[in-house]
Amino acid sequence: MTDHQDRLAAARKSIDELDQSIQRQISDRARLAQEIAIIKQKSGDVGDMYRPSREAEVLRRVMDRNEGPLTGETMARLMREIMSACLSLESPLTVAYLGPEGTYTQGAVHKHFGHAVRSRPMVAIDEIFRDVEAGNSHYGVVPIENSSEGVVSHTLDLFVSSPLRICGEVTLPIHHHLLSDQELPDGITKVIAHPQSLAQCRTWLQTRLPAAELETASSNGKAARLVSDHPGQGWAAIAGRPAAELYKLKIAAANIEDESDNTTRFLVIGRQQTDPTGDDMTSFVCSAHGGDQRPGALFELLKPFSDAGVNMTRIESRPSRRGNWNYNFYIDVAGHADEAPLNKVLKAVESRSDLFKILGSYPRAPLG
Ligand SMILES: O=C(O)C(=O)C[C@]1(C(=O)O)C=C[C@@H](O)C=C1
Helix, strand or coil: CCHHHHHHHHHHHHHHHHHHHHHHHHHHHHHHHHHHHHHHHHCCCCCCCCCHHHHHHHHHHHHHHCCCCCCHHHHHHHHHHHHHHHHHHHCCCEEEEECCCCCHHHHHHHHHHCCCCEEEEECCHHHHHHHHHCCCCCEEEEEEEECCCEECHHHHHHHHHCCCEEEEEEEEECCCEEEECCCCCCCCCEEEECHHHHHHCHHHHHHHCCCCEEEECCCHHHHHHHHHHCCCCCEEEEECHHHHHHCCCEEEECCCCCCCCCEEEEEEEECCCCCCCCCEEEEEEEEECCCCCCCCHHHHHHHHHHHHCCCEEEEEEEECCCCCCCEEEEEEEECCCCCCCHHHHHHHHHHCEEEEEEEEEEECCCCC
């Protein structure tokens, strides 16, 4: 054997030994998760084996102590899958998302929960709410805002009347590809996609395919399925890589989004109230006493935040449907609603509001 072959064989032997030890330790970890499940059952704590706050803490710790050469994010993703597999031993989770398979929302499900969950595709966002409310799925994942297109207002409206709470957030960098049965974009006559995706690729489409007909679909997964069902017609869909693999389409043009840091934020909805983790967000909806046309009404409503120095990261207004020119404000703030100073600030806002509802306190997305 040459020196090169000796060194290769020795390094592989060391890897084999490490793999064996990693595998043994993962099995030990899984046994501990089973033990935790029994402890939860014995204490009558069976409602939810899934603990978003504990998972966020575990993932943050993995990233904090990471010393390379793998990135903290990569390490956390590996741990994400290990935890997902451990949880599936405790109680397999079912998560509803905006289908069909291959949508970005399914990508968000896997990023947040790992691949050991059962994901249930729904045809519309309100069906996701209904599926979780009816108890068919434990959790749901819904898109809430995109960095270039803004808020998904339909999702916001559904929160007002739903008993569900927000128990997590997921951010997903969105890369749009032009998927077709042909290798190149030349000669594409029709592009099908969700309206938000068409909007996010507007400049690319105008420049590269100015003559193509643009058709909307209820999801990018559905658009990809349509294109796959009609080969040889010069049709293309805008969707992500998983949809290309699932529907056996070619990437005729990659990364066609106008903004390269295009990101979508999704919310995890369920019945669970999550514990504080030290890095949390709270979302709530409110409306000003006596309507918001009163001069200074919005300022008065939000003054307790600036008085307490609490950071507001988002405010959206939506027609309240309680008469013309009356608005609900959807607000995200840093902190947990059970902890100071936010608990006091929220009480002060509630006393100034006609409508006030906390939609949930949840760990800030642990994975970037
Ligand atoms: O700590 C728990 O409560 C567990 O059930 C264990 C565990 C894990 O694998 O670390 C599994 C699932 C929960 O969502 C959180 C953590």
